[in-house]
Amino acid sequence: MSLRSSLAPGEKPAHGHEVNPSGSTLSFLHLSYQVESKGGKGKLLVDDVSATVKAGELLAIMGPSGAGKSTLLDLMAFRKTPLDGALVNLNGEPLNATRMQQMSTFVEQEDALLGVLTVRESVAYALRFLPLLSRREVAARVNRVLTALGLQSCADQRIGTPISRGISGGQKRRVTCACAMVSFPRILLLDEVTSGLDSTSAREVMSAIRTLAVSEGMIVIATIHQPALETLAQFTDILLLAEGRTCFSGKVGALAGFLERWGHPVGRFTTPSDHAMNFLNNDFAASATGHDAPDARAFREYYLSTNPSLPAPSNYTGSSADITKDTARVETRAETEYGRAGTLGTLFWNTMVLAERTAVNYSRNLLAYGVRAGMYAGMGLMLATIWIRLGTDDSTINDRLSVHFFSVAFLAFMSVAGIPGFLEERSVYYRETNNGLYTTLPFILANTLINMPFLFLCTVLFTLISYWAIGLHPGADAFFRFLGFLYLAILAAESQMVVIAALMPIFVAALAIGAFVNGFWMSVGGYFIKARSLPRFWFYSFHYMDYQRYAFELLTNSDLRGLTFKCVTVVNGTCACAYPSSTPETCTVSGADILNYLDVGSISYDKWAAILVAITVIYRIALYFALKVRSK
Numbered sequence: 001m002s003l004r005s006s007l008a009p010g011e012k013p014a015h016g017h018e019v020n021p022s023g024s025t026l027s028f029l030h031l032s033y034q035v036e037s038k039g040g041k042g043k044l045l046v047d048d049v050s051a052t053v054k055a056g057e058l059l060a061i062m063g064p065s066g067a068g069k070s071t072l073l074d075l076m077a078f079r080k081t082p083l084d085g086a087l088v089n090l091n092g093e094p095l096n097a098t099r100m101q102q103m104s105t106f107v108e109q110e111d112a113l114l115g116v117l118t119v120r121e122s123v124a125y126a127l128r129f130l131p132l133l134s135r136r137e138v139a140a141r142v143n144r145v146l147t148a149l150g151l152q153s154c155a156d157q158r159i160g161t162p163i164s165r166g167i168s169g170g171q172k173r174r175v176t177c178a179c180a181m182v183s184f185p186r187i188l189l190l191d192e193v194t195s196g197l198d199s200t201s202a203r204e205v206m207s208a209i210r211t212l213a214v215s216e217g218m219i220v221i222a223t224i225h226q227p228a229l230e231t232l233a234q235f236t237d238i239l240l241l242a243e244g245r246t247c248f249s250g251k252v253g254a255l256a257g258f259l260e261r262w263g264h265p266v267g268r269f270t271t272p273s274d275h276a277m278n279f280l281n282n283d284f285a286a287s288a289t290g291h292d293a294p295d296a297r298a299f300r301e302y303y304l305s306t307n308p309s310l311p312a313p314s315n316y317t318g319s320s321a322d323i324t325k326d327t328a329r330v331e332t333r334a335e336t337e338y339g340r341a342g343t344l345g346t347l348f349w350n351t352m353v354l355a356e357r358t359a360v361n362y363s364r365n366l367l368a369y370g371v372r373a374g375m376y377a378g379m380g381l382m383l384a385t386i387w388i389r390l391g392t393d394d395s396t397i398n399d400r401l402s403v404h405f406f407s408v409a410f411l412a413f414m415s416v417a418g419i420p421g422f423l424e425e426r427s428v429y430y431r432e433t434n435n436g437l438y439t440t441l442p443f444i445l446a447n448t449l450i451n452m453p454f455l456f457l458c459t460v461l462f463t464l465i466s467y468w469a470i471g472l473h474p475g476a477d478a479f480f481r482f483l484g485f486l487y488l489a490i491l492a493a494e495s496q497m498v499v500i501a502a503l504m505p506i507f508v509a510a511l512a513i514g515a516f517v518n519g520f521w522m523s524v525g526g527y528f529i530k531a532r533s534l535p536r537f538w539f540y541s542f543h544y545m546d547y548q549r550y551a552f553e554l555l556t557n558s559d560l561r562g563l564t565f566k567c568v569t570v571v572n573g574t575c576a577c578a579y580p581s582s583t584p585e586t587c588t589v590s591g592a593d594i595l596n597y598l599d600v601g602s603i604s605y606d607k608w609a610a611i612l613v614a615i616t617v618i619y620r621i622a623l624y625f626a627l628k629v630r631s632k
């Protein structure tokens with residue numbers, strides 16, 4: 001269980017009133033990061049950078065491309081491990097990675113949202129993982145955040161999918177920020193949240209973040225590229241980086257004065273940060289400011305020579321409390337540990353919230369199940385009209401076998417239709433788990449739980465349309481067996497496909513791999529080449545792991561066992577049955593004869609069904625590891 005909040009204990013959650021800033025001070029001291037470069041020498045990407053931010057303040061990290069901004073933000077979020085000597089403190093107390101994850105939210109550059117949810121739903125679900133809040137409190141808090149971020153006008157509009165236009169790019173960015181801010185983080189880390197937005201949208205996004213951050217006492221740290229003046233003005237502090245080193249750190253309003261004192265005043269139509277960038281970006285400094293213009297090194301030297309309050313050098317071993325004691329209202333331990341948002345949900349709670357959201361998603365998402373339901377119905381209709389009324393002549397035995405093969409193989413193949421929906425869920429999963437809202441297990445449980453009824457409906461649709469029209473084994477028992485066995489096969493196929501998509505999160509690549517794998521299972525399943533005729537390696541290895549094989553054998557047994565086929569070909573006055581018959585005298589061949597000939601006559605329904613369930617469970621466990629391995 002973990003805790004997240006920016007507020008003191010005893011305060012009632014989310015009643016829409018203004019909240020007192022907590023007064024926290026977050027200090028990063030001597031952050032350095034190194035990678036191995038060619039030749040075995042280490043390359044410093046971040047070199048002894050320090051920063052202090054107080055609650056309600058917004059720090060902008062700026063610098064030319066490749067300056068180390070994202071690396072620094074990752075270090076601050078504990079997504080990367082700094083070199084020895086680094087210290088991160090909140091109100092003078094050391095912070096570790098776990099506590100940082102509990103208290104902070106990291107907003108990535110990309111918007112990871114479920115397209116069919118409305119803006120309000122997207123934000124509300126991000127808060128629902130905190131179980132102490134009642135529905136009313138959730139609604140009140142969501143309204144407050146939506147209002148602060150200027151999203152009320154589109155609150156009930158859907159985010160948008162590839163087939164239905166939704167809100168604008170700037171609004172999506174704000175929804176992503178709202179999802180991050182709604183759950184009371186104390187620290188908000190933003191990685192280029194305004195990239196790709198026009199200057200008006202960028203300003204709107206930052207000013208909305210500032211409104212909420214200031215009123216709730218959040219600590220905001222953002223990397224940002226070339227902000228317009230109004231966007232820059234939303235920040236209180238600025239940290240300029242070049243080649244991983246600090247070149248300026250101070251109040252935004254102090255930068256212009258700093259540049260002027262250095263002898264390079266900001267021009268009338270330039271922002272101070274853009275002007276500074278002319279010197280920090282060594283690639284373009286000469287062309288922008290003339291050949292004699294100073295570079296990043298000169299900039300940094302001037303900064304070091306003039307700044308009287310620089311942190312101690314990197315061999316510093318003292319406590320950052322020295323830095324924070326004058327400025328921070330030091331919180332009590334209780335204030336730090338318990339906030340009004342309360343604890344995060346249990347496994348059961350998170351699974352339920354995720355299951356509810358997944359159900360809403362699937363029920364609205366044409367790409368997840370609408371298309372697939374249509375395909376399954378179309379497939380059923382196709383089989384029903386092409387394999388219509390097969391009857392019980394022995395000439396139709398192979399047609400029956402092909403119905404069973406085709407039902408398993410094609411319906412299993414259709415699980416590729418679930419890839420786009422799963423990839424969308426996956427990106428939301430990474431955003432939320434990286435921010436500590438829940439773990440992998442509830443995600444998999446909810447995904448499995450909600451997929452099951454939807455897949456069942458698809459299977460029912462197909463079976464209802466095709467079973468009686470084809471004239472498969474009569475009787476309700478046989479019908480329900482067919483339905484059940486086919487359903488188990490489709491569950492296994494779906495589970496296999498999500499593992500592939502989790503490992504290869506590119507639609508076209510996952511589709512190709514999925515198609516290959518299913519084609520492979522078809523080849524070793526025992527339909528095209530009888531199992532006993534398969535080369536020994538394939539027989540003793542993959543044939544036994546092939547879910548399609550078990551499903552095919554179950555359907556074939558369920559249909560043929562108990563049926564008797566009339567042999568229609570007579571040669572020289574004797575019956576010539578399509579399969580070896582144990583009852584030639586009656587000119588018939590029994591279903592059991594056919595099953596024995598195919599070497600599938602002695603299977604156990606229960607055992608084979610249990611194997612299909614086991615394969616599904618194994619794939620679901622594999623999904624757990626696949627999601628962990630490919631963590632973003």
Ligand SMILES: Nc1ncnc2c1ncn2[C@@H]1O[C@H](COP(=O)(O)OP(=O)(O)OP(=O)(O)O)[C@@H](O)[C@H]1O
Nearest residue numbers: 035036043045063064065066067068069070071072
């Ligand atoms: N694993 C790595 N190995 C070697 N070099 C790396 C590695 N990761 C990042 N770099 C380099 O470190 C430098 C800083 O990268 P970083 O992404 O932090 O820069 P940035 O300031 O965020 O750039 P941008 O604004 O273009 O996103 C870049 O030159 C990058 O190529």
